[in-house]
Amino acid sequence: MTTIPLTTLPRSVPLLDVNRDNGPLRDEMLAAAARVIDTGRFLHGPEVKEFEVAVAAVCGVRHAIGCASGSDALLLALLALDIGPGDEVVVPSFTFFATASAVTRVGARPVFADIEPATFNLAPAALERAMTARTKAVIPVHLFGQCAATEEIVDIARPRGIHIIEDAAQAIGAKRNGRAAGSVGTIGCLSFYPSKNLGGCGDGGMLTTNDDRLAERLRLFAAHGMSPRYYHRVIGINSRLDTLQAALLLVKHQALASWTAQRQANATRYHALFRQTGLDGAVGLPQAMPGNDHVWNQFTIRVAHGRRDALREHLTRRNIGSEIYYPLPLHLQDCFRELRDRTAALPETERAAAEVMSLPIFPGLRADEQQLVVAAIADFFAAQQSRAA
Ligand SMILES: *Cc1c(COP(=O)(O)O)cnc(C)c1O
Numbered sequence: 001m002t003t004i005p006l007t008t009l010p011r012s013v014p015l016l017d018v019n020r021d022n023g024p025l026r027d028e029m030l031a032a033a034a035r036v037i038d039t040g041r042f043l044h045g046p047e048v049k050e051f052e053v054a055v056a057a058v059c060g061v062r063h064a065i066g067c068a069s070g071s072d073a074l075l076l077a078l079l080a081l082d083i084g085p086g087d088e089v090v091v092p093s094f095t096f097f098a099t100a101s102a103v104t105r106v107g108a109r110p111v112f113a114d115i116e117p118a119t120f121n122l123a124p125a126a127l128e129r130a131m132t133a134r135t136k137a138v139i140p141v142h143l144f145g146q147c148a149a150t151e152e153i154v155d156i157a158r159p160r161g162i163h164i165i166e167d168a169a170q171a172i173g174a175k176r177n178g179r180a181a182g183s184v185g186t187i188g189c190l191s192f193y194p195s196k197n198l199g200g201c202g203d204g205g206m207l208t209t210n211d212d213r214l215a216e217r218l219r220l221f222a223a224h225g226m227s228p229r230y231y232h233r234v235i236g237i238n239s240r241l242d243t244l245q246a247a248l249l250l251v252k253h254q255a256l257a258s259w260t261a262q263r264q265a266n267a268t269r270y271h272a273l274f275r276q277t278g279l280d281g282a283v284g285l286p287q288a289m290p291g292n293d294h295v296w297n298q299f300t301i302r303v304a305h306g307r308r309d310a311l312r313e314h315l316t317r318r319n320i321g322s323e324i325y326y327p328l329p330l331h332l333q334d335c336f337r338e339l340r341d342r343t344a345a346l347p348e349t350e351r352a353a354a355e356v357m358s359l360p361i362f363p364g365l366r367a368d369e370q371q372l373v374v375a376a377i378a379d380f381f382a383a384q385q386s387r388a389a
Contacts, residue, residue, distance in 0.1 A: 013360050013369040015321030016195055020364030021259065025251055026171040029201075032247040045243030051250045052206070055190065058173055059182040063206040063215035066241030067222050070169040070191025073205040074102035076214045076239060077165045077187040078137070080217040083108050087136040092122045093329040094349040099167050100330045108120055108136070112331040114346045119289055120144060120300070120356075124152035129344065130334065131156075137163040142171035142181045144325075145197065145263075145297035145359075146288060150176055150184045165189065168208075170297040172198050173260050177291045182208040187218070192241075192249055197263070197297050198256050204245045262363035263296040269367060270359070272301055273374040282381045284355070298325060299361035307384070311356065320373055322357050329353050 020027065033266050035047060048066050056064035067073050083089060085107040091100045093112035103110040113126035122140045140148035150166070157164055164185030168174070171181040172190055182188025192204035207218050220227055225236030267286075274280045284302030288294035303311050310323075315322050329335055329350060332344045359373055 009153065009372045009375065010120045010366075010369055012319030013321060013365075013373055015323055015358075015360050016362045017364060018194055018199060021063075021255070021362065022252075025095055025255065027333070028251045029248050032251050033244060036244050036247045041054060042243050045246070047243050047247040047250055048241055051241070051246040051253070054250060054253050055172075055206050056208065058180070058253070059168075059188060059190075060180045061188070062210045062212070063208065063218075065207040065209075065215060065218045065222065066246065067205045067207060068205045068239040069205040070167075070189055070193060070196075071102065071167075072222075072237070072239040073189035073191070073206070073207050073239070074098055074139070074165065074167060075105055076207060076218055076221050078102055078106045078108065079139060079221045079234075079236070080214055081163050081165075081186065083113035083136045083163075084375055086134065088134040090122075090130045090135060090138040091330075092139075092141055092143075092349070093331040093343075093346050094120060094326065094352050095143060095330065096166065096326065097330065097333075098169075098170070099139055099141055100336065103139075104336075109134075110330075110336070111135070112186070112329075112339070112343050112346060112349075114344070114348050115352065116149070116306045117348050117352070118287060119146055119148070120352055121148035122153065123145065124149050124156055126344075127153060129157055131160070131162070135162055137165055137186075139167050140185070141167040141169075141328055144172055144300050145171050145174055145284065145295040146286075146292050147171060147174050147176035147181050150179070154184065163187075165364050169193070169196060169205075171295055172196070173256060173293075174295040175293040183210070186211065187214065192245070196295055197260065197295055198249065198253055200245050200249050200252070205239075206241065222331050224267065259363040260295050262296070262365075263361055266361050266363075266365055266370065267294070267296045267299055269370050270361075270374070273370060277378045278373055279334045279374065279378055279381065283290060283377065287371045296361050298358040300356050302352075302355040302358055304355055306354075308355055311377065311380050315373075315376055318372075318376045320376055321360055324356060325358050326356075327353055 169191035189206035192200035225234035
């Protein structure tokens, strides 16, 4: 008689499977799309306003303004705050490209600052060191779904009249001491890129603010600076969240709280599995800081001693998805080479880029899939140990 294992582990695990999350909403999404197609109001349809109101509620802000992407949101924030040539903006180097490229696009200079190793987020002390008389804004990024040390950043920046633009692209719904990502700074920037916690069926972005005047300026800059029609007060851009995208996101946003809870449960399960396997020494596990409601856009571990890439190859051979966010810090990118002479040493940024690896954490991920991920990592370290012995 052959023995059949009680639990058979799956044979592959994707890094992300949007179809698994969209599946239960498919009929509602199709119906929403059909309604937009039938009205023919592809831009400025009522769903755009409705979705803006919904996101304003999630973020606990007075205003939410749709735009074409998270990258555009960052650009629009800088434009609306009149940041341009001669100005400096402090940004982390360990982030997605758009955080810094928006600064260069408006003619200002990004000044890269180091991160806190425990959270991968901008270190307040590094912000303090990076500021000069030309500093007009700082862009803390709530990386991987955890809020940056916003209170400390506010305490440093506000007294000097420095604006805080929160890059909350990865952190919709995250909170720090009860305050939502995107509600603490002068302006918050969100992205609905499909892999974000609230992902659309294409590109989309949003700006959040509690400032009535700024909200109006953001809308102005997103609409060619036009008010009234064909009279242009400032040189804006064209950046809209279209009606189809808003209608689909409006359906998906109903699931956001449940998806966030599932991501949090997945993070808790990973912590337990790594502990059970005795791997919590070999692998650095991501932690939520006290006061932080982490929304786990990514579950990012650290693998030290130059073993990260070998582990990643091992997982790829076993059909387990992983990704490195981000392999090359921005201050070392070719396109920013002219900034290098004025960039401080960023040791934590460079160490993170060498050590990090993100594992599957999407809402529909199953427990047996997480077991397979951790078992495969355990095999890797066991093989390393037997080789060393
Ligand atoms: C995704 C992302 C952006 C850009 O958003 P898009 O909608 O893709 O333009 C900006 N900053 C961070 C930190 C991001 O993760």
